[in-house]
Amino acid sequence: MASDRRFSGFADLHFRESAHLALARAAESVQTDVEAQHPGAFIVDDHRLDVSVEARGSLLHIDALRRMLEALVNDAVSGEAALEIEGGERWARRVAEVSEARRLDPAQISGSVSSEDSDRPTMRTEAS
Numbered sequence: 001m002a003s004d005r006r007f008s009g010f011a012d013l014h015f016r017e018s019a020h021l022a023l024a025r026a027a028e029s030v031q032t033d034v035e036a037q038h039p040g041a042f043i044v045d046d047h048r049l050d051v052s053v054e055a056r057g058s059l060l061h062i063d064a065l066r067r068m069l070e071a072l073v074n075d076a077v078s079g080e081a082a083l084e085i086e087g088g089e090r091w092a093r094r095v096a097e098v099s100e101a102r103r104l105d106p107a108q109i110s111g112s113v114s115s116e117d118s119d120r121p122t123m124r125t126e127a128s
Helices: 019-030 059-075
Strands: 005-014 042-045 048-057 078-085 089-094
Touching: 005 019, 005 059, 019 042, 019 048, 019 059, 048 059, 059 078, 059 089
Parallel strands: none
Antiparallel strands: 005 048, 005 078, 042 048, 078 089
């Protein structure tokens, strides 16, 4: 097709939970099956997902892949992903630095304040 464009994409992402689960969640959230259209491009191993694809596709197909990669990056604990389209367009995302709260095991995070913490002064500021 004349509207098809050549593109390449890659990802190297690590997940706290199963990478298989992360891929399934991403596909469901963006309502696409691009991983089924590129069966050899998505390599899943326990907590790691590698993507490497070079193909031609419509802009809708390329956008579906971009949305899938973005959802995966948002769920990952480390790594990066990129997508390049002929003509010089480029999309790239790196997993944001992990906050201290995200590094902790969710079971370690408590919503209650200990009695030791309640004695500490609180600083309040007003919005200008």
